[in-house]
Amino acid sequence: MQLPVLNEPAAKSGCAASSCGSSDDQLNHLSDEIRAKVQNHPCYSEDAHHYFARMHVAVAPACNIQCHYCNRKYDCANESRPGVVSELLTPNQAVKKTMAVAANIPQMTVLGIAGPGDPLANPERTFETFRRLSEEAPDIKLCVSTNGLALPDAVEELSKHNIDHVTITINCVDPKVGAKIYPWIFWKNKRIKGEKAAKILIEQQQKGLEMLVAKGILVKVNSVLIPGINDKHLAEVSRIVKAKGAFLHNVMPLIAEAEHGTFFGVMGQRGPSAGELQDLQDECAGDMNMMRHCRQCRADAVGMLGEDRGGEFTLDKIEDMEIDYQAAMEKRKVIHQAIENEMNSKRAAKVDVKAEKADTRPALLAVATSGQGVINMHFGHAKEFLIYEASPNGVRFISHRKVDQYCEGDTSCGDGESVLARTIRTLEGCEAVLCSKIGFEPWDMLEKAGITPNGEHAMEAIEEAVMLVYNEMAVAGKLDDALQRATA
Numbered sequence: 001m002q003l004p005v006l007n008e009p010a011a012k013s014g015c016a017a018s019s020c021g022s023s024d025d026q027l028n029h030l031s032d033e034i035r036a037k038v039q040n041h042p043c044y045s046e047d048a049h050h051y052f053a054r055m056h057v058a059v060a061p062a063c064n065i066q067c068h069y070c071n072r073k074y075d076c077a078n079e080s081r082p083g084v085v086s087e088l089l090t091p092n093q094a095v096k097k098t099m100a101v102a103a104n105i106p107q108m109t110v111l112g113i114a115g116p117g118d119p120l121a122n123p124e125r126t127f128e129t130f131r132r133l134s135e136e137a138p139d140i141k142l143c144v145s146t147n148g149l150a151l152p153d154a155v156e157e158l159s160k161h162n163i164d165h166v167t168i169t170i171n172c173v174d175p176k177v178g179a180k181i182y183p184w185i186f187w188k189n190k191r192i193k194g195e196k197a198a199k200i201l202i203e204q205q206q207k208g209l210e211m212l213v214a215k216g217i218l219v220k221v222n223s224v225l226i227p228g229i230n231d232k233h234l235a236e237v238s239r240i241v242k243a244k245g246a247f248l249h250n251v252m253p254l255i256a257e258a259e260h261g262t263f264f265g266v267m268g269q270r271g272p273s274a275g276e277l278q279d280l281q282d283e284c285a286g287d288m289n290m291m292r293h294c295r296q297c298r299a300d301a302v303g304m305l306g307e308d309r310g311g312e313f314t315l316d317k318i319e320d321m322e323i324d325y326q327a328a329m330e331k332r333k334v335i336h337q338a339i340e341n342e343m344n345s346k347r348a349a350k351v352d353v354k355a356e357k358a359d360t361r362p363a364l365l366a367v368a369t370s371g372q373g374v375i376n377m378h379f380g381h382a383k384e385f386l387i388y389e390a391s392p393n394g395v396r397f398i399s400h401r402k403v404d405q406y407c408e409g410d411t412s413c414g415d416g417e418s419v420l421a422r423t424i425r426t427l428e429g430c431e432a433v434l435c436s437k438i439g440f441e442p443w444d445m446l447e448k449a450g451i452t453p454n455g456e457h458a459m460e461a462i463e464e465a466v467m468l469v470y471n472e473m474a475v476a477g478k479l480d481d482a483l484q485r486a487t488a
C-alpha cells in the first residue's frame, strides 16, 4: 500500500520534517507493553517521528508558577517556542479540532495538551477535553505536559482518562538553583517566592513523578538548559529522575530573546551553543535515554515534529468540515498498519555499513530530509537540517538546526544569497551536507566554506549514506587531523 505523503514538498508546504537516529536500539530492550506505548509516539520514539504526527490543543491558558523564560503569553516555553497560540480553544472546540485533524492527517497518533499555560492549572478544561477524547476518539494516544506543581493531586484523574504519557519539566532538584529560574509560585491561594517556592515546586515534581511511575504511566522529563544557572546541575537531575523511573530525558536549549519580553531575554541571559547542548546530552546519556529530536513545538502545533499545519485547521475551517469519525478510524487503522509494515521492512533491510578506518576522528554531517528515514530533500527546499555524528563507532543523530528556506525551486530567487549565507553559517562545524539535489550556487559557496556538498545518495537510508560519505572522507585523508566541533 502506498503511504500517504505527510510532508508536502517543502516548496509548497514550507516544511522539512524530521528523521533521526538509532531508535531501534532504543526500543529493543523494552518490554512489549512499553514498546506498544511508544512505537507510534513521535516524541517518545525517534524512529516513530519519521512517520507519525502529533497535535496540541491550546485549552489551558492559566499558569500557577512563573518561569524566567516565559512571557506569560499563550505559549508555554516548556513545550513550545516563544510566541502566541493563534486560537485558545474550549474543550468542545478542541474535540472538534482533534477529530478534524485525525480524519485529515491519519498519521496523527498523539493528542497533547501542553499549554499555553499549565494544563493542570486548568484542570476542568484539560480533563473535560481528555474525558471526551478518550470516549469519542479512543484510537488517539493522550499526552500532557506540566510544570508539576499540581501533579500529585492530578495523578488519579490522569490515570482515569487513559493518559499513558506525561511530561514534567524539571529544571533543577536544588531550591537554590530553582530560585534563579522561578521567581514565584502560586500555592494554596498564596504567592510564594524564592527558595521556599522552588522547594515546594521541586517536592511536588518529584512526588508526582513517583506517583505516575507507580501507576505505570510513562514519564518524560524535559529540562531547559540555562548556561550559568543549571548547566552544571542537569546531570544530577538526569540521574535522580532516572532512578525514580522516568523513561526519557529531553534537555532543551533555553530560547531567550529580548523581543520575547521574558526576564531572561531582557536580562541578556544567553542560550547554550550547539556544542554545549550536545556535551550535556552526552553527559546525561550515560544515565538514561535522551531525546534529541525535540522541536520545542508550539502549544497549538499540528503535524510532524518540526512542521506546523495548524493553519489548515482553524476554527472557521473545521466548522465547515463534515467528519465521519467511525469511517476515519477505520482508515487510520489501515494506514497505521501500513506504516508499521514499512517501518519493519526498513529495519529488516537495514545495511550495517562499517567504518573503513578504526582510528579516524568523528565528524558532523548535515542531512536534508522530509522524513521516512531517507535523503529526499533538495538543499534549497530545506527548512532544517538534521545533524549526524559519524565515527568509527557508527552513526548517531545529534540534533536539528533550523534554517530559512533558500529558494522556492530554483537557485536565483529574490533574497537567496543572504539566506544562503545564513544557512551556511548555521551549518558551521559540519563537514558535509547530504541532500537529494543541490544547485551550482550553493554548491560553490558550501565548498568555499569547507563543507562538502553531496547529492549522490538521494532516496537512500540516512545512516547508511552518512557512513558511506564518512568513509569517503576517511579514505581521502580528511579525518586524520584533530576533532572539529560545531559551535553554532
Ligand code: CLF
Residues within 6 Å of the ligand: 042, 043, 054, 055, 056, 078, 079, 080, 110, 111, 112, 113, 114, 143, 144, 145, 165, 167, 220, 250, 293, 294, 295, 296, 297, 305
Ligand atoms: Fe506534545 Fe510533549 Fe506530548 Fe510530544 S510535544 S505534549 S510529549 S505530544 Fe515533543 Fe514538541 Fe518536544 Fe514536546 S517535540 S516540545 S517533546
Ligand code: SF4
Residues within 6 Å of the ligand: 063, 064, 065, 066, 067, 069, 070, 071, 072, 075, 076, 077, 078, 115, 116, 117, 118, 147
Ligand atoms: Fe510559562 Fe509554562 Fe513556566 Fe507556566 S510553566 S510560566 S506557562 S513556561
